[in-house]
Amino acid sequence: MDLQNLISIFTTFLFLFMLLKIAMKKFSSSKDITNLPPGPRKLPIIGNMHNLVGSMPHECLRNLASKYGPLMHLKLGEVSHIIVTSPEMAQEIMKTQDLNFCDRPNLLFARVMTYNRTDIALGPYGDYWRHIRKICNMELLTAKRVQSFRHIREAEVSELVKAISQSQGSIFNLSHKIFSTTYGIAARIVFGKKYSYQEFFISSIEKAIQIGGGNCIADLYPSIRVVLEMMSRDKAKLEELYIKTDKVLQDIIDDHRNRKDGKCEEEEEGSEDLVDVLLKFQQIESEYPLTDDNIKAIIQDIFTAGGETSSAVVEWAMAEMIKNPKVMERAQSEVRRVYGNKGYVDESELHQLTYLKCIIKETLRLHPSVPLLLPRENREPCQIKGYQIPSNSRIIINAWAIGRDPRYWIDAMDFKPERFVDEYSIDNRGTNFEFIPFGSGRRMCPGIAFATPNMELSLAQFLYHFDWKLPNGIKNEELDMTELFGMTIRRRNDLCLIPIIHHQP
Ligand code: HEM
Numbered sequence: 001m002d003l004q005n006l007i008s009i010f011t012t013f014l015f016l017f018m019l020l021k022i023a024m025k026k027f028s029s030s031k032d033i034t035n036l037p038p039g040p041r042k043l044p045i046i047g048n049m050h051n052l053v054g055s056m057p058h059e060c061l062r063n064l065a066s067k068y069g070p071l072m073h074l075k076l077g078e079v080s081h082i083i084v085t086s087p088e089m090a091q092e093i094m095k096t097q098d099l100n101f102c103d104r105p106n107l108l109f110a111r112v113m114t115y116n117r118t119d120i121a122l123g124p125y126g127d128y129w130r131h132i133r134k135i136c137n138m139e140l141l142t143a144k145r146v147q148s149f150r151h152i153r154e155a156e157v158s159e160l161v162k163a164i165s166q167s168q169g170s171i172f173n174l175s176h177k178i179f180s181t182t183y184g185i186a187a188r189i190v191f192g193k194k195y196s197y198q199e200f201f202i203s204s205i206e207k208a209i210q211i212g213g214g215n216c217i218a219d220l221y222p223s224i225r226v227v228l229e230m231m232s233r234d235k236a237k238l239e240e241l242y243i244k245t246d247k248v249l250q251d252i253i254d255d256h257r258n259r260k261d262g263k264c265e266e267e268e269e270g271s272e273d274l275v276d277v278l279l280k281f282q283q284i285e286s287e288y289p290l291t292d293d294n295i296k297a298i299i300q301d302i303f304t305a306g307g308e309t310s311s312a313v314v315e316w317a318m319a320e321m322i323k324n325p326k327v328m329e330r331a332q333s334e335v336r337r338v339y340g341n342k343g344y345v346d347e348s349e350l351h352q353l354t355y356l357k358c359i360i361k362e363t364l365r366l367h368p369s370v371p372l373l374l375p376r377e378n379r380e381p382c383q384i385k386g387y388q389i390p391s392n393s394r395i396i397i398n399a400w401a402i403g404r405d406p407r408y409w410i411d412a413m414d415f416k417p418e419r420f421v422d423e424y425s426i427d428n429r430g431t432n433f434e435f436i437p438f439g440s441g442r443r444m445c446p447g448i449a450f451a452t453p454n455m456e457l458s459l460a461q462f463l464y465h466f467d468w469k470l471p472n473g474i475k476n477e478e479l480d481m482t483e484l485f486g487m488t489i490r491r492r493n494d495l496c497l498i499p500i501i502h503h504q505p
Pocket residue numbers: 120121122133141301302303305306307309310313368369370373374375437438439440442443444445446447448450451
């Protein structure tokens with residue numbers, strides 16, 4: 001028997017074995033569940049995977065939910081997914097039964113890229129996670145700590161507006177600059193300075209998310225996960241990327257540790273960076289002493305979330321204002337009135353920009369950076385509105401669809417920051433479940449205080465210093481708003497605008 005035959009016999013055997021295992025699992029798990037939430041008909045082996053082909057996941061899920069309701073059951077491979085598409089159901093998951101739903105699924109991406117799930121965002125709920133989340137809330141992302149980085153934000157954004165002013169009257173790729181500036185701010189805050197390999201690090205994380213951020217086939221068939229990981233190249237590709245990003249992060253830690261006489265020239269005076277803070281924690285005796293891997297997992301989360309999410313909001317907010325010139329005019333007159341002849345925008349008056357704050361809220365309603373939040377998992381079986389939810393279901397909350405649902409929002413598809421002027425009390429801190437861009441409950445985003453001045457300062461400077469025009473005679477209402485689903489939900493096409501100086505930076 002030659003090698004070719006041997007391989008095909010082995011593959012056929014493996015395939016039959018997998019089918020048998022899936023069928024046995026299906027038989028044993030479907031016996032006792034009689035009242036799952038409604039959902040489309042499932043096909044053997046693949047379940048509802050075919051229902052998700054076509055449009056982007058958040059759109060596809062919204063379309064299915066409009067047929068099957070706000071609590072929907074999909075079987076993807078052999079895993080139950082519960083899709084939540086109403087404020088009432090979101091509240092049930094993230095408030096009423098939060099403790100049961102605050103786990104994260106055990107995904108290949110998380111195992112490989114987040115130091116075996118020891119980060120904050122994708123780590124399993126438990127004592128270690130509570131410990132690092134507490135460090136995050138009480139030390140890393142407090143209002144006081146965020147305030148201590150004000151000079152970094154002001155310096156980076158001023159550099160950005162100076163660069164824009166040099167393109168006065170010509171086309172400027174605002175998207176590129178927004179992302180590089182925000183990542184620059186995040187790098188200086190988290191790592192102490194901008195490292196030359198920052199771009200490479202970001203693109204490696206982006207690639208890893210492309211491979212493992214959606215549904216890796218191995219994640220959908222846990223009973224034969226090991227075999228599928230061996231057969232697909234996903235794990236190997238992720239491991240290659242992990243080796244690269246780990247080296248970058250370890251270099252950063254070693255750099256900090258090896259500094260003998262305080263900070264080197266390029267680093268910040270006056271404020272500790274977040275690696276410094278975590279290294280100090282490493283010295284403290286604790287039930288959970290932080291290893292280097294733990295620190296790398298945490299700083300990777302904060303750098304990535306800190307750079308990506310708020311950039312996407314600033315980019316969408318500018319696009320929406322271009323599309324809605326009356327909103328732009330009102331925002332410009334607010335910023336120009338508040339900062340008057342000061343000649344520059346700093347953070348001291350940001351709290352007075354109430355209309356700008358409403359613009360940011362309205363942007364987060366229509367364009368939440370993380371449209372499906374992060375997936376959750378329930379440890380125990382439970383009931384929601386009389387439906388049975390099997391244990392270890394993956395819970396997807398479609399914040400994007402809830403924010404655009406005409407049942408909860410008047411003129412839901414229109415960009416109207418005024419709605420938040422009238423209803424200023426609707427906030428995004430996880431108590432109004434029709435507006436949950438940062439999630440809610442125990443797993444809610446801890447980065448709001450960090451993100452807010454980044455977004456407000458950039459937008460305020462754009463509005464104060466410049467008037468903006470679309471290039472090539474494109475009319476405002478024609479601006480393309482197509483989305484791209486990736487690490488966050490971004491614009492498919494870069495936002496390229498012509499700046500006209502109003503106040504010279
Ligand atoms: C506009 C900006 C941001 C948006 C829209 C956003 C959104 C989110 C969302 C939707 C989640 C998942 C919540 C859930 O599962 O219920 C999340 C989690 C998280 N975010 Fe943010 N985020 C933003 C900025 C930031 C920033 C600036 C940081 C850090 C500096 C950050 C750090 C995190 C972390 C660590 C988690 C994981 C929380 C956990 O699982 O316990 N985020 N964020």
